[in-house]
Amino acid sequence: MLDNDLKTQLKAYLEKVVHPIELVASLDSGDAAQEMLALLQDIQSLSERISLRLNGDDARKPSFAINRIGTDVGVRFAGIPMGHEFTSLVLALLQVGGHPPKVEQEVIDQVRHLEGEYVFETFMSLSCHSCPDTVQALNLMSVLNPNIKHVAIDGALFQDEVEQRQVMAVPTVFLNGEPFDQGRMSIEQIAARLDSGAVQRAADKIKTKAAFDVLVVGGGPAGAAAAIYAARKGIRTGMAAERFGGQVLDTMSIENFISVPYTEGPKLVTALEQHVHEYDVDIMNLQRAEQLIPAAEPGGLIEVKLANGASLKAKSVVLSTGARWRNINVPGEHDYRNKGVTYCPHCDGPLFKGKRVAVIGGGNSGVEAAIDLAGIVGHVTLLEFDGKLRADEVLQRKLRSLHNVSVIVRAQTTEVLGDGQKVTGLTYTDRSSGASHRVELEGVFVQIGLLPNTEWLKGTVKLSPHGEIEVDARGETSVHGVFAAGDVTTVPYKQIVIAMGEGAKASLSAFDYLIRLPVEEKEEAIAA
Template sequence: MLDTNLRAQLKAYLERVKLPFEIIASLDDSAAAREMHGLLSDIVSLCDKITLRTDGTDVRKPSFALAGAGEAPRIRFAAIPLGHEFASLVLALLQVGGHPPKIETALIEQIRNLEGEFRFETYMSLSCHNCPDVVQALNLMAVLNPRVHSVVIDGALYQQEVTERQVMAVPMVFLNGEHFGQGRMDVEEIVARLDTGTAARDAARLNAKQAYDVLIVGGGPAGAAAAVYAARKGIRTGMLAERLGGQTMDTMGIENFVSVLETDGPKFAAALEQHARLYEVDILNLQRAEKLIPATDNDGLVGVQLANGATLHSKTVILSTGARWREVNVSGEREYRNKGVAYCPHCDGPLFKGKRVAVIGGGNSGVEAAIDLAGIVGHVTLLEFGDALRADAVLVSKLKSLKNVDIHTQAQTTAITGADGKVNGLTYIDRASGESRRVELEGVFVQIGLVPNSEWLKGTLELSRHGEIVVDARGQTSLPGVFAAGDVTTVPFKQIIIATGDGAKAALGAFDHLIRSSAPQAVAA
């Protein structure tokens, strides 16, 4: 089942297993069951502390569960966890086998102290790069707390379930049979939702923090670069983020960051965080800023008020809150989000295997999405508002060579329609003829650019007509002591490498501001 290189890597990992445990497989006579049995047989052949049983009776077949000696299983894979989920399998094997998790002690205790019964079911796809974070978080919680159970389900393998439960975006999580959430979530975020006292404790802890020299709001490429450059100056640096890594967590492939030949978004985001932690930046994750409070003459400190009620203070602030996917803003888009309307073709594409989908947007992201989806779905309809596709010529040429793709330019999407809780089509106006037309389909992927995350700043500092923070050559905003960097600003060309450079520049600008504002004033003769 596993090739020679993968077997060697897995064998090295499994040497860390300390405690014996068993794999209990529930199999049928399907090809998927035979593939699963081959994978499990390879695993047990590589570690003498793991045994395999094939007498499982789970209703989902094929599937397999992991159970410590003398314990009932709490982790189950209704999947053949390869692709992006292979790491989730390896971690589950190690953690059930007694290898300690790499999370803070306080978080471990918080998980162990959760009260109640929690049965999580996570629908994922093997091509989804956000799914492993959710899967690994829930599996870890199941290892640490006997009241938590984690079931991982491959949507492509269990299409009937996906249809019945109307799973049209991954990762999608159910708790005790009820919808819990979708999209990327890490273990801290999940625990915070289950532990109702988390917000109050966080607010008290954050309110007690001393003022920073530089406080960075946002944890993407710009924020991380600003944190590294500021901390290297030896000043007290904090970085708060609603989601560490920012939009890079939703990026599949990164091939244009100079000196890094190829990587993916989650790996790049992890490297950003690791670099910032190297310089002892005070990182505050899962914190949403809601208000910027300008400095007063009394203390000279800028305030940042958080959603949990806490307020942080700093001599300077760098805003790097990034951007998010732009919506089409037509009838049905929000109503059918995650019910056929999607924004990540890599994550959700496999859920539409053999079906009809549309891609809205003819730039690079739209054309790339259409090419990617064409290899999975039955048919792709690409709609572009302008007179021609705006993507690179090589991408347009590739798209036009695909037989299951229709391209419509001068097409203004007017509505996304649905029935029985899911998408069934869209309508658009042919701008050349003025005629209204309808496309019957099951999915719509929106790829029309970005919106800056700056709504919380309106009325506080200068924004452009597009909502971007206006900055000068040093990253200075219209508010003294407040700088900005990255996709949230007026700087053109929203690219990772540009955001990191802007983050470094803003940090140097903030440091220069600190030096000048603290320098003794000349005394007149």
Template sequence: MLDNDLKAQLKGYLERLRRPVVITASVDDGDKSREMLELLEDIRSQSDLVTVEVRPDDDERKPSFALSSPGHDISLRFAGLPMGHEFTSLVLALLQVGGHPPKATPEVLEQARALPGRYHFETYYSLSCQNCPDVVQALNLLAVLNPNVSHVAIDGALFQDEVEARQVMSVPSVFLNGEPFDQGRMGLEQILARLDTGAAQREAEKIAAKDPFDVLVVGGGPAGAAAAVYAARKGIRTGVAAERFGGQVLDTMSIENFISVPHTEGPRLAAQLEQHVREYDVDVMNLQRATRLVPAGDDGLLTVELENGAALRAKTVVLSTGARWRQMGVPGEDQYRNKGVAYCPHCDGPLFKGKRVAVIGGGNSGVEAAIDLAGIVGHVTLLEFDDRLRADEVLQRKLRSLPNVAIITSAQTTEVLGDGQKVTGLVYKDRVGGDSHRVELEGVFVQIGLLPNTEWLKGTVELSPRGEIVVDERGQTSVPGVFAAGDCTTVPYKQIVIAMGEGSKAALAAFDHLVRTSAPAPQVEAHVA
């Protein structure tokens, strides 16, 4: 099942086990069960501390396997073969069940251990989803830390009957005690914040008590991380308030144009960004959404108000709030989001195997999504507003060569249709003839560009007609002491490497501003007549 290189890597990881790990397999006579047993045997052969027990007659999902350790109350199970992006989740689960200390702050670990109540989580994932491992790993760790928590990670493509019955149309989808809990990327801190009702208030009180920062970075994507590192290296008091550290990078499948790194994946790069920032004396405040920027008053301090009611003060601010997927803004889109309307073909594509879907958008992102989906789904209809596709010619040639793809240009999507539970089709208007047409399908993947996260800044800093923060060559905004960088600004070409450069420049400009505004006034010599 595993090649020799992967076995060697696994053996190195399993040398970190501190206590026995028991793998209990639930199998039937199917091919997937046989594949799973091969995988488990490969794991067992790499460590004397790992044993495998096979139970074909139990009532668990098949194929699936549980991880436990004698003398420890742990309820953690994988349903399916956790390969692809989830292989890392499996390795981490083995290590954590085996006593290897997890990478989380002591405060978060203590909060997880002290969480009251009983919780049974089920997470549906797809092997191609780069967002799913964060959720699976967070809930696995919670199950290891707290005996009142159990977790099952389920490969949605393998358990299609469950996916259909529970109407799972987006991954990761998490159920708690049999009821829908949440969808999309979540970390352990976010999950605990949902479960521990007093956590938000405690965090707000802690934030409100913080001393002013020399540089406060708002946003934790590539631009924000670079700004934090460059500011901290100047030896000044630096803070980062981020809604989710990593930003859009977390939703990026493959990165092949980050100079000096031939290939990486978004979540991996996001983790490296946060790790690099935390190596410096930076106060990282995660899960914090900014709602208002107040220009400096008589005390010379800027104020950033947060959604939880707290406020942070700083001598300078670097805005790096990034951007998000642009929505169509048509009837039915909000109603059927995650019920057939999706924005990540890599994550959610496997859930539409053999079905009919549409891709909205004929740029590079839309055409690439249509090409990827064509290898999974039954049929793809690509709709482009313009009279021609805007993607690179090489991508267009590939798309047109696929037999299960239809391309419709001059098409304005006007409505997403559904039966109250899931998407059943869409309506588009022919921009040439004016007629409306209905397309019967089960999924709609929206790929029409990005929207800057700057609504909260309207009326405070100058914004372009597109909502981007207007900056000069130094990253300075229209408000003294406020700088900006990354995809939320007017700087062209929204690329990771450009965002990092702009973030670094904004931090250097902020430091220069601090030096100039804090310099002593010139001495005036008195002249005696």
């Protein structure tokens, strides 16, 4: 099952196993079960601390558990965790085997002290780059707390259960048999959901923080660059982020990040986070900004109010809150979100195997999505509002070569249709003739660009007609001491490499602003 190179790497990792562990397989007679058995036999052969038992009685077959012998510590996989989930498998082996996780001790203690019984089920797909974070978080929680159980289920392998439980997006998590949440989740996010006092404790902790020299709001590439450049100046730097990594976490392949021919969003975010941690940056994750209050006078303190009720103050602020997927804003879109309406073809495509889907949008992202989906689904209908596709010609040539893709231009999507539980079709208007048409399908993938996260800034900083923060050549906004960078600004070409450069520039501009404050204003700001 595993090639020699992978075996060599895995063997080195398994040397870190401290406690003996047992692999318990529940198999049937299918081909997938034979593949799973081969994988488990390979793993067992690589470490004397690992044993294999084949008489598991789990109802889901094929599946296997990883148990710490003599304890009730363990995790379960219903499926063959290869692809993006291979890392989840390796971490599960190590953590069940007693290797310490790379998680803050405060989070570990929080999970260990959770009371109650929690049985989690995560439906994932092996091509989903968002799923491993959720799977790994819940696996670790089940290792840390014996009251928590978790099974990761490959939706492509258990299609009947996917249909029965109406799973149309991954990762989808059930808790004690009821829907819990969908989408990428960190261990901090899940623990906060289960721990009723977590939000208040975080707010109380933030309230005690002194004013920062530079406060970065947002944790994407622009925010990470801004924080690093500020901290390198030796000034007090804080970062408040709703989700460290931002939109990059949802990016599958990155092939235009200069000097790195290929990487993936989650890998880049891990590298960014590690780099930021190299410096003295006070990172406050899972914090959503809700209001910006400018300084009463130049040189005074700027205040950022957070959703949890706490506030942060700083002498200068760099806004880097990024952007999110733009909605088509038609009836049915919200009602059937994650019930057939989705925004990630890489994550959710396998759930629509053999079915009919639509892609809304004819730019690069839309055409790339249609190409990817064509290899999985039965048929793709691509709808573009304009009179022609806007994607690069090389992508259009590839799209035209596919037999199961239809392209409709001058199409204005007017409604997403469903039966109350799932998508059944959509309607669109032909912008040339005005005629209305209906397309029968099971999935709608929206790929029409990004929307800046600036609703909380309206009436405070100057925004463009598109809602972007207007900045000058130095990254400065219309508010004294407030700078901005990345996809949230009017700077054209929303690219990771550009966001990083703009983040660095905004941070350097903030530093330049600080050192040019008159001495009396500096003293007043410190006293405040």
